[in-house]
Amino acid sequence: MRIRRSGRASLVLALIVAACSGPVPTLPAQPARYALDGFAFDYPASWAINDAGWATTGFGSPMAVLGTMPWGDCVKSDINCHFQERLRPGQIEVRVGVLAITSGDLCVFAAERPDLAGRGPGDPVATASLIRVDGRPAIRTDRAPGADDYYRADEYREWMIAFPDTLDHAYTIEAMYRGPGLEDLRAEVDRIIASVRLGRVSDAYVRPSPSDCPAPFPSPAAP
Numbered sequence: 001m002r003i004r005r006s007g008r009a010s011l012v013l014a015l016i017v018a019a020c021s022g023p024v025p026t027l028p029a030q031p032a033r034y035a036l037d038g039f040a041f042d043y044p045a046s047w048a049i050n051d052a053g054w055a056t057t058g059f060g061s062p063m064a065v066l067g068t069m070p071w072g073d074c075v076k077s078d079i080n081c082h083f084q085e086r087l088r089p090g091q092i093e094v095r096v097g098v099l100a101i102t103s104g105d106l107c108v109f110a111a112e113r114p115d116l117a118g119r120g121p122g123d124p125v126a127t128a129s130l131i132r133v134d135g136r137p138a139i140r141t142d143r144a145p146g147a148d149d150y151y152r153a154d155e156y157r158e159w160m161i162a163f164p165d166t167l168d169h170a171y172t173i174e175a176m177y178r179g180p181g182l183e184d185l186r187a188e189v190d191r192i193i194a195s196v197r198l199g200r201v202s203d204a205y206v207r208p209s210p211s212d213c214p215a216p217f218p219s220p221a222a223p
Helices: 007-021 106-112 182-194
Strands: 032-036 039-043 048-050 064-067 092-100 127-133 136-143 155-162 169-177
Touching: 032 064, 039 182, 092 182, 106 136, 106 155, 155 182, 169 182
Parallel strands: none
Antiparallel strands: 032 039, 048 064, 064 092, 092 169, 127 136, 136 155, 155 169
């Protein structure tokens, strides 16, 4: 059977074929989701993450390390080896952990802030902001390291976020990054914080303590 097409029909068919054979738009990658006990957040799907667990000789240990800074020639469980790596231009690393506040609680720590002094002799004093993350009191700290910073970071931005049910434990998110593109790197970290969602934690973490921080922390009802 022969089918005759009009000139107009042939033109329409040609346009459809041309449109279909063109480049297919690439949809933006959906963020990945990280979760631990009572705590979850989104992060860029292109980032690498390591939460294999490890022993460390330092004070405390992050529960997860993520970002674009390479792990280095280290086994996944050797975080002390990784700590010897340094940031290259345009890279970022974020360390996530849990902090037990042994002297007072998050409210007391926010008032005293013994950690604001520069970590090195050439470092300026850090700046702090009292905010709320998913309704809980939190402290944001911004540090501008000196030229002798081991990791060659241009900025450090850190958060302590009170647990949902107590003030003597906090989640910590500590980001360090190196330009170029500081505004974009800073925005990536801020998006992580905006995505944080808190839930009930294991009873092992919860001890009797005040449930919230008064002023100067923002009101829980504040946007």
